[in-house]
Amino acid sequence: MADFGYSLTPSSRIDLNKADRETFGKLVKLEPDVLKCMACGSCTASCTAGVYTRTSIRSAILYLQNGREKEALEFIKGCMLCGKCTIVCPRAINTRQLVLSICKIYNLK
Amino acid sequence: MKERILSGYDNFVLPFMIGMVFLCIYLLIGLIRILKHIPGPDRKKLALSFINPRIIYKDCRDILCDCLLHVKIFKRKALLGYMHASIAFGWFMIIVIGHIEVALYTPQRNGLIYYPVFFRYFTMENNHTLRGAFFFFLMDFFLLVILSGIALAMYKRVRSIALGMRRTTKPSLADRIGLYCLWAIFPLRLLAESFTAGISGGSFLTKPMNFLFANFLSNDYHILPTWWAYSTVLGTFLLVMPFTRYMHIPTEAFLILLRNAGLKVTRPRKGFAEAEIYACSSCGICLDACPMNMQKKNLKYSSVYFIRFLRRHNTRKINEIADKCLMCGKCVALCPVGVESCAIKRAQRSTVTDGLYYDYSYLKTLSPVPANPADVSETMTDKPVLYYAGCMTHLTPGISKAMKEIFRAAEIPYRFLDENGGICCGRPLMLAGKEKAARELVRKNTELIRAAGCDTLVLSCPICFKVFREEYDLQGITILHHTQYIENLIRKGKLKLNATSRSYVYHDPCELGRGAKVYEEPRRILERMGRLVKAEKEKEESICCGGSLGSLTLNYEDRIKITRGSLKALTYNHPDNIITACPLCLKTFAAQSPVKVMDIAQAVTENLEAIREPAASGTEKTQFGN
Ligand code: SF4
Ligand code: SF4
Ligand code: SF4
Ligand code: SF4
Numbered sequence: 001m002a003d004f005g006y007s008l009t010p011s012s013r014i015d016l017n018k019a020d021r022e023t024f025g026k027l028v029k030l031e032p033d034v035l036k037c038m039a040c041g042s043c044t045a046s047c048t049a050g051v052y053t054r055t056s057i058r059s060a061i062l063y064l065q066n067g068r069e070k071e072a073l074e075f076i077k078g079c080m081l082c083g084k085c086t087i088v089c090p091r092a093i094n095t096r097q098l099v100l101s102i103c104k105i106y107n108l109k
Numbered sequence: 110m111k112e113r114i115l116s117g118y119d120n121f122v123l124p125f126m127i128g129m130v131f132l133c134i135y136l137l138i139g140l141i142r143i144l145k146h147i148p149g150p151d152r153k154k155l156a157l158s159f160i161n162p163r164i165i166y167k168d169c170r171d172i173l174c175d176c177l178l179h180v181k182i183f184k185r186k187a188l189l190g191y192m193h194a195s196i197a198f199g200w201f202m203i204i205v206i207g208h209i210e211v212a213l214y215t216p217q218r219n220g221l222i223y224y225p226v227f228f229r230y231f232t233m234e235n236n237h238t239l240r241g242a243f244f245f246f247l248m249d250f251f252l253l254v255i256l257s258g259i260a261l262a263m264y265k266r267v268r269s270i271a272l273g274m275r276r277t278t279k280p281s282l283a284d285r286i287g288l289y290c291l292w293a294i295f296p297l298r299l300l301a302e303s304f305t306a307g308i309s310g311g312s313f314l315t316k317p318m319n320f321l322f323a324n325f326l327s328n329d330y331h332i333l334p335t336w337w338a339y340s341t342v343l344g345t346f347l348l349v350m351p352f353t354r355y356m357h358i359p360t361e362a363f364l365i366l367l368r369n370a371g372l373k374v375t376r377p378r379k380g381f382a383e384a385e386i387y388a389c390s391s392c393g394i395c396l397d398a399c400p401m402n403m404q405k406k407n408l409k410y411s412s413v414y415f416i417r418f419l420r421r422h423n424t425r426k427i428n429e430i431a432d433k434c435l436m437c438g439k440c441v442a443l444c445p446v447g448v449e450s451c452a453i454k455r456a457q458r459s460t461v462t463d464g465l466y467y468d469y470s471y472l473k474t475l476s477p478v479p480a481n482p483a484d485v486s487e488t489m490t491d492k493p494v495l496y497y498a499g500c501m502t503h504l505t506p507g508i509s510k511a512m513k514e515i516f517r518a519a520e521i522p523y524r525f526l527d528e529n530g531g532i533c534c535g536r537p538l539m540l541a542g543k544e545k546a547a548r549e550l551v552r553k554n555t556e557l558i559r560a561a562g563c564d565t566l567v568l569s570c571p572i573c574f575k576v577f578r579e580e581y582d583l584q585g586i587t588i589l590h591h592t593q594y595i596e597n598l599i600r601k602g603k604l605k606l607n608a609t610s611r612s613y614v615y616h617d618p619c620e621l622g623r624g625a626k627v628y629e630e631p632r633r634i635l636e637r638m639g640r641l642v643k644a645e646k647e648k649e650e651s652i653c654c655g656g657s658l659g660s661l662t663l664n665y666e667d668r669i670k671i672t673r674g675s676l677k678a679l680t681y682n683h684p685d686n687i688i689t690a691c692p693l694c695l696k697t698f699a700a701q702s703p704v705k706v707m708d709i710a711q712a713v714t715e716n717l718e719a720i721r722e723p724a725a726s727g728t729e730k731t732q733f734g735n
Contacts, residue, residue: 048500051530052471077468080533080550081541082500083658087696092665097432100541100661103465 019067027064027105033093037061043085043095053078057085057095060102069106076102110214110241113233113308121337122223128347129222135351136359139387143363146380151372158370171365176358177201181445182394186273192265193392193445195258196291197358199251206247214241226343229302230336234310241310249312252302255295263292276402278393278413280354287353290346297342301335354391361446364388374449377427377457378419385448389416395440395450400653401433403674407667412440412450419453429662431457435671436540436659437619442649451659458542458661467546472532472553493522494594495563495586499570500533501692508569508692511710512591518717519603524561531557536576537658547580555581567594569710571621571691572658578625590621591710592690596630599637605718611639613712614684616675616698617651618691619659631690631709638716645681652678654689656697672701680704688712 028034041058049055055078063072076099085095144152158164174180177198183190207225211218215232218224224231234241261272269277280288302311303318311319322331350356364384372381391413401407408414410433418426431454441451496516498509509525516523534554538547558566558581565587568574574590577583589597598604613635621627628648635641646652655671676698679687687706689695698706707715 046504048503048530048533052475073466077466078471079467080469080500080535080546081537081543081658082533083537084500084504087504087656087693094662094664096537096541096658097661100462100465103467104461 014066014068016067020069021067023069023105024064024067027101030105031094031098031101033091034061034064034098036091036093038091040090042088042090046084046088047079048082048084049078049080055079057098061098064102072102073106110210110232110234110310112215112218112231114231117218117221117224117231119227119230119333119336121333121340122227124337124341124344125223125226125347126344128344132347132350139351140363143380143383146376146383147367147372148375148380151370151375151381154372155367155370158366164369167369168366171369172362175365175445175447176361179445182392185394185443188261189265189272189274192258192261192272195254196262199255199258202251203248203255206244206251210241210244213244227336227340229305229309229311230332233308242312245310245312245315248302249314252295252299253314256299259292259295274393274397276393276396276408278391278396280391281417283349283352284354284391287346287349287355290342290349291355293342294339294346297335297339301332301339304331304335354389356387357390357446360384360387361390364446368447374452374456377431377453377460378422382419382453382456385450385453386416386419388446389413389448390446391417392445394443394445398439398443398650400435400437400439400655400671400674401663401667403670404667407433410434412444412448415450415454416448427457428461430454432661433663434660435619435653435655435657435663437653437657438623439619439650439653442623455540455542458540459544460542462542463545465543467543469546469549472549475532475553475557491521492565493524493563494565494567495526495558495561496523496567497526497531497534497558497569497573499527499531499568499573499692501572501696502569503527503530505692505695505708508695508708508710511708511714512567512569514714514717515595515598515604515710518714519598521598521603523567524563526557526561534570534573534576535580536572539576539580540659541661551576551581555583558583558586565589565594567591569692569708571618571624571627572693575620575624590625590627590690592621592627592631592634595710595713596634599634604713606634606637606713607716607718608637609639609716611686612642612682612684613639613686613688614642614644614679614682615647615709616644616654616679616687616689616694617648618689618694619651619653619657621690622648622651631688634709634713635688638712639685642682642684645678654691654694654697656693658693668697669701672697676702686712 037058039058039062044050044056044058047055054075056075060072060075063075079099081096081099083096089095147155177194179190179193179197182193204225207228210228211225265272265274265277269275299314299318303315303322306315306319307323367381367384374382374385376382393413395412396402396408399411401410410430415427415430418430434451434454436451436454438451441449496512502508532550532553535547535550538550564585566577566583567589568577569591571590574588577588595604599606615631615635617628632641644651652675653671654675655668680703684704687698687702687704688709689698689706690709692708695706695708
């Protein structure tokens with residue numbers, strides 16, 4: 001193919017029929033506040049680990065909602081539980097505990 | 110004094126003996142269980158402590174002061190202290206004197222467990238009674254002391270506030286049985302001894318009662334039934350004791366031995382922790398202490414119930430409470446037994462979270478700060494200090510800005526370790542139970558700090574301060590919180606402050622006050638700048654700001670209530686400013702406070718005497734204006 005100096009972005013279409021909604025349901029049951037996230041990104045902007053890694057609660061929540069656990073994990077594995085994101089979250093989501101709960105429920109190893 | 114019952118035995122001692130034997134077996138098994146679960150090195154420490162005269166002295170002193178005299182409760186609430194001490198010390202003295210009596214008057218019965226308990230039944234007075242009168246007097250005296258304590262205890266059940274307690278624990282069924290037995294033991298003893306006093310002699314209490322009864326009751330008929338009743342109640346008490354809070358009586362003394370030997374909580378339910386769990390007397394002092402209890406609905410999360418569920422192995426409840434606690438440490442500081450419930454909660458969290466996934470491989474790529482001090486000029490002669498702001502201070506940049514200005518004003522060269530981002534100190538992870546992950550951060554931070562090559566480390570966040578002091582191996586480096594550091598500078602004359610007429614109240618952050626015992630330095634600084642007024646609750650009793658990282662699950666609404674309660678206590682004397690020394694407290698308070706909240710470093714920069722040309726940063730408004 002000719003090189004135009006740019007390429008098409010890969011499709012970001014999500015097949016929610018294939019996504020694992022059940023596990024997400026479990027998470028919502030444990031942390032109902034996860035649904036309150038408005039993706040403002042304050043958590044990501046303040047994140048201590050975010051200076052060096054892709055750590056981002058906002059993205060993790062979005063990816064989980066879209067049934068993409070593997071990618072979501074990438075966004076929380078560097079979290080140091082410093083708690084800054086919880087303090088700045090305008091929706092008063094306990095993001096720090098959310099990180100632990102995600103790890104618990106998705107049983108990620 | 111001579112024996113009245115020649116066989117030295119009567120059937121009524123049986124209930125007491127059954128209870129006593131059962132209890133002894135139970136305690137022995139418990140002792141073996143605890144020792145079995147204590148890690149090897151700790152067991153060795155314990156054994157060594159028994160041959161160390163200094164520790165032995167400490168053991169004896171603590172047991173006397175804590176278990177018998179309850180000095181700690183006395184200091185806080187005299188009447189409550191008297192209630193506990195009268196029962197514990199009085200009972201102890203009655204046991205001791207009972208044994209002395211047996212040893213002196215009926216030495217042939219030495220070693221019979223029940224004999225000193227029922228001494229008056231088995232003996233009668235003879236011509237030499239006066240020799241025993243002294244002991245009779247003591248016995249009656251201590252019986253009276255105990256009875257007064259029991260009367261107070263009964264009164265406390267009805268109106269606890271009279272003894273300085275707003276809230277008391279709800280007793281479980283077993284506790285209730287134990288409680289009623291305990292209440293009944295000593296009045297029954299009084300009755301039994303009074304009925305017998307005509308034969309065995311008595312003193313100011315039992316003798317008059319004996320005369321009184323003789324006027325309308327036939328004393329002789331009542332002797333045996335009352336002794337039976339006394340023995341039965343005492344036996345029942347001993348029998349139910351292992352299942353009630355009264356297990357604290359033997360366990361507390363054992364816990365003191367373990368603690369003085371230097372043992373620590375390693376597992377949430379076994380070994381040392383088990384001794385702590387059984388040493389809790391359910392006194393309920395932690396109920397009034399806990400900031401969560403600003404709302405009645407949160408009473409169930411108090412340490413006393415945490416311990417109770419641990420005893421019952423109710424894992425769901427144990428986890429729920431362990432995750433809720435703010436780890437402010439107030440209940441531990443005020444607990445008369447010194448039950449380290451926070452350490453147990455941490456160990457409990459660890460069982461859930463320590464194995465959870467994380468990946469800190471990026472730490473390897475982190476490089477140390479540049480070698481040049483950030484701010485040096487030729488006039489500066491001091492060695493550079495290392496400043497570490499910590500995560501939270503980056504949310505309240507007013508503090509690190511103020512610190513920079515202070516360094517400049519005092520002409521101290523400094524290196525800012527995490528000016529452009531650093532990693533967390535690891536304490537939040539530890540508080541959440543993720544010990545393994547925390548160790549990785551500790552290792553990396555140690556490396557970064559060592560590489561910076563300063564011999565003083567100044568911290569703005571008490572959370573970092575505590576962990577750097579306790580968990581890091583930074584030998585040769587002086588670790589100071591900025592309150593201590595600024596106070597040092599003032600004392601050395603490097604900083605000069607203007608005295609103003611403002612009034613300040615100081616909030617003791619949990620981790621700096623109870624956590625690291627830094628109470629005086631910040632107050633000394635404030636006294637130099639203005640008038641220091643008192644808060645309603647201070648120092649050891651200071652109330653958490655509500656923002657604590659210690660709690661995992663406490664929600665926003667509950668936290669706000671705590672913040673408001675804490676602010677109410679702080680503004681008790683209407684100060685112009687609330688001063689704190691923790692970025693997290695500052696952030697939490699600033700959002701709710703009716704008066705201006707500042708960090709102590711910010712307050713200091715406001716009052717710096719102009720010893721150099723005013724710099725731009727000096728007049729800048731800090732982020733937390735009003
Ligand atoms: S708790 Fe984790 S995600 Fe939140 S700011 Fe700290 S490091 Fe980032
Ligand atoms: S700060 Fe709160 S609301 Fe905003 S993206 Fe993060 S979690 Fe969502
Ligand atoms: S933990 Fe301490 S303060 Fe609380 S009930 Fe037990 S002994 Fe009393
Ligand atoms: S540490 Fe503080 S929040 Fe936790 S139970 Fe004790 S007093 Fe309550």
